[in-house]
Amino acid sequence: MTTTKTCPECQGSGTQLFERVHRHSASNDSGFIEEYEDDCENCGGVGRIDDDLDDDDDEGLDQDVLFFLYKNVKD
Numbered sequence: 882m883t884t885t886k887t888c889p890e891c892q893g894s895g896t897q898l899f900e901r902v903h904r905h906s907a908s909n910d911s912g913f914i915e916e917y918e919d920d921c922e923n924c925g926g927v928g929r930i931d932d933d934l935d936d937d938d939d940e941g942l943d944q945d946v947l948f949f950l951y952k953n954v955k956d
Contacts, residue, residue, distance in 0.1 A: 883931055883932075884931075884932040885929040885930060885931055885932055886929065886930060886931075886932040887928065887929060888921055888923050888924035888927075888928055888929060888930050889923070889930075890921055890922070890923035890924070891921035891923065891924060891928060893928040893929065894921070894928060895920065895921055895924065895926040895927055895928040896918050896919065896920060896921055896926065897918070897919065897920075897921045897922065898916055898917075898918055899916070899917055899918070899919055900914050900915070900916055900917075901914070901915045901916075901917055902914055902915075903915060
């Protein structure tokens, strides 16, 4: 049985606040940043994620990726 925990990115709401940039153009005399709400990218809008006890330190990076980075970037 897989246990779950509250998503740390959205605090369980399933949504996140994002920013969209509208650039200055001929029809828009000044650019602006619009905030909008959308499904959380971490949990897919569910509000909960699998409770993997060993992934707290690597922030979701795959172990193979971490090993590659360690071997190629260490010096």
